[in-house]
Amino acid sequence: MVDRISTETAYGNALVRYGENREVVVLDADLACCNHTDLFKEKYPERFFNIGIAESNMVGIAAGIATTGKIVFAHSFAMFVAGRAFEQIRNSVAYPGLNVKIVGTHAGFSVEKDGATHQCLEDIGIMRTIPNMKIIYPADAIETEEAVKAMLIEQGPAYLRLERIPLNLINNRPDYRFKIGQGSIIANGNDLTILTNGLMIPAVLEVYEKLLKDNIKARIINMHTVKPIDKNIIIRSAQETGAVITVENHNIIGGLGSAVAEVLSENCAVPFKRIGVNDCFGKSGKFADLIKKYNLTAKEIIDQIKGVLAKKKR
Amino acid sequence: MEKNKQKKFKILAEELRLMALQTVNYADSGHLGGSLSVIDILTDLYFNEMNIKTDNPRWEERDRLVLSKGHCTPALYSVLAKRGFFPVEELKNFRTISSFLSGHAEMNLVPGVDMSTGSLGQGLSAAVGMAIAGKIDQKDYTVYAILGDGEVQEGQVWEAAMAAANYQLDNLIVFIDNNNLQIDGELKEVMSPYPINDKFKAFGWEIRQIDGHNFEEIESAVLAAQGLQGKPVLILARTVKGKGVSFMENNAYWHGKVPDQEQFKKAVNEINQRIKLLGVE
Numbered sequence: 001m002v003d004r005i006s007t008e009t010a011y012g013n014a015l016v017r018y019g020e021n022r023e024v025v026v027l028d029a030d031l032a033c034c035n036h037t038d039l040f041k042e043k044y045p046e047r048f049f050n051i052g053i054a055e056s057n058m059v060g061i062a063a064g065i066a067t068t069g070k071i072v073f074a075h076s077f078a079m080f081v082a083g084r085a086f087e088q089i090r091n092s093v094a095y096p097g098l099n100v101k102i103v104g105t106h107a108g109f110s111v112e113k114d115g116a117t118h119q120c121l122e123d124i125g126i127m128r129t130i131p132n133m134k135i136i137y138p139a140d141a142i143e144t145e146e147a148v149k150a151m152l153i154e155q156g157p158a159y160l161r162l163e164r165i166p167l168n169l170i171n172n173r174p175d176y177r178f179k180i181g182q183g184s185i186i187a188n189g190n191d192l193t194i195l196t197n198g199l200m201i202p203a204v205l206e207v208y209e210k211l212l213k214d215n216i217k218a219r220i221i222n223m224h225t226v227k228p229i230d231k232n233i234i235i236r237s238a239q240e241t242g243a244v245i246t247v248e249n250h251n252i253i254g255g256l257g258s259a260v261a262e263v264l265s266e267n268c269a270v271p272f273k274r275i276g277v278n279d280c281f282g283k284s285g286k287f288a289d290l291i292k293k294y295n296l297t298a299k300e301i302i303d304q305i306k307g308v309l310a311k312k313k314r
Numbered sequence: 315m316e317k318n319k320q321k322k323f324k325i326l327a328e329e330l331r332l333m334a335l336q337t338v339n340y341a342d343s344g345h346l347g348g349s350l351s352v353i354d355i356l357t358d359l360y361f362n363e364m365n366i367k368t369d370n371p372r373w374e375e376r377d378r379l380v381l382s383k384g385h386c387t388p389a390l391y392s393v394l395a396k397r398g399f400f401p402v403e404e405l406k407n408f409r410t411i412s413s414f415l416s417g418h419a420e421m422n423l424v425p426g427v428d429m430s431t432g433s434l435g436q437g438l439s440a441a442v443g444m445a446i447a448g449k450i451d452q453k454d455y456t457v458y459a460i461l462g463d464g465e466v467q468e469g470q471v472w473e474a475a476m477a478a479a480n481y482q483l484d485n486l487i488v489f490i491d492n493n494n495l496q497i498d499g500e501l502k503e504v505m506s507p508y509p510i511n512d513k514f515k516a517f518g519w520e521i522r523q524i525d526g527h528n529f530e531e532i533e534s535a536v537l538a539a540q541g542l543q544g545k546p547v548l549i550l551a552r553t554v555k556g557k558g559v560s561f562m563e564n565n566a567y568w569h570g571k572v573p574d575q576e577q578f579k580k581a582v583n584e585i586n587q588r589i590k591l592l593g594v595e
Contacts, residue, residue, distance in 0.1 A: 057473035064443020
């Protein structure tokens with residue numbers, strides 16, 4: 001496996017590998033090349049259907065196919081599937097509990113220069129409000145493959161959030177296990193907890209290294225499942241470290257930060273800060289420039305962390 | 315369709331109209347206008363066309379029906395109960411908290427319902443999906459869908475229409491219950507979808523136009539549709555909203571209104587009168 005690979009590219013490969021299961025049907029909405037579902041199409045053309053630029057219809061067709069017992073993966077950019085087809089996902093898929101996996105790609109700032117119209121910073125918030133919906137957001141190629149495997153086994157609707165930017169492997173370690181709904185500890189400190197996911201993990205790992213120099217040991221947890229949220233790991237880490245930060249490639253409203261805030265405020269309130277896109281639209285630019293503009297670089301995350309730690313000491 | 319069979323179906327449909335009326339009367343809630351316009355089509359499909367097993371509602375080889383105008387459950391549930399999917403008695407509990415008979419069609423709760431519907435515009439896509447699945451598995455079941463005429467104002471219907479023709483879904487037969495009324499009034503007063511037939515034709519569909527209250531026409535349209543290859547078929551059925559209850563006919567007011575007890579009795583009397591006449595014919 002190549003070291004730097006986007007979760008989308010990894011997904012395309014995984015879909016081919018696990019797509020030999022004859023129950024798998026793949027739908028795309030004229031983005032097969034970008035979503036890498038063209039690899040599945042090449043191998044299993046009889047189980048691939050391009051629905052054209054019609055995401056609502058794609059989701060409805062997915063639901064209809066799933067009523068016959070098949071496992072349907074339906075794809076588009078996060079913006080157009082979670083955004084445009086919200087109500088079809090809610091009423092045609094989630095309400096009847098059909099076995100449809102919605103795959104939202106190019107999520108958040110990972111779509112970079114396409115700009116605000118394509119940068120979906122709301123999808124997790126939208127999907128999180130739908131009963132029966134699971135939300136999985138892998139951090140690297142290894143986790144993407146595990147997520148596909150797990151979704152094939154787990155009956156019912158799920159939303160898979162993928163990104164376009166190549167990432168280093170972070171889960172290439174022998175003790176790595178993936179389970180839907182269980183956060184994965186990347187670094188085990190006790191001074192504060194940083195809950196994060198997806199392509200913000202590299203920045204958070206940089207934060208971790210820099211904090212170490214100041215003798216601060218952070219606990220870093222990869223929240224690859226946003227729903228169902230791993231309450232136990234959040235509460236335990238809050239109790240053990242006394243401060244919690246979330247960092248995400250998403251609006252701070254509705255995403256991981258909100259999910260964690262809900263758990264903390266009802267169970268174990270500690271000094272807490274949500275870091276993400278601060279309830280605004282993005283703009284065109286390279287990812288590195290976007291995280292600078294929207295205050296998501298390691299340096300700025302550390303500034304925020306210091307503020308939270310100061311509260312903890314009081 | 316021979317005369318005796320026609321008569322049998324006319325009587326059956328009148329009985330089902332009574333059941334739909336009673337169902338709404340029990341619940342003090344529900345949609346009668348569209349139920350009465352679509353009930354003859356439903357009667358023909360469930361009693362004359364569809365290959366189904368009431369003791370095994372999820373039988374894989376079965377024909378399927380998506381009632382995309384999912385609010386017309388007084389008709390659908392009456393038909394399913396009469397057909398034997400669940401006890402007729404349950405209709406008394408329609409739309410109550412402890413019943414499985416909810417306001418809109420639900421596939422997981424109601425035996426015989428193939429797709430959950432209620433949000434207009436979504437059913438045709440699901441039917442297209444079922445037809446695609448039939449093609450993948452090389453099964454020879456037929457998928458039926460019934461849409462309201464106002465419903466085709468939803469853009470998703472046309473996305474689905476495009477996909478059905480593109481994938482040459484000749485295992486898909488779609489009815490439009492063309493009663494010419496929607497909640498806010500006549501179709502052309504709200505937002506004209508006409509000409510519906512030409513639009514579907516331009517999308518690559520085979521079109522049939524029938525009287526949706528004439529069993530002979532419904533049967534022969536379905537028969538012709540079943541024999542057609544390479545294309546989905548649209549049966550545009552001219553119907554009357556509130557059909558069979560004089561004061562409800564062609565009146566948008568009765569889309570979702572419940573008759574009071576006096577009106578209910580009047581409606582029941584009218585239908586019983588017709589059943590009596592059909593019996594002595």
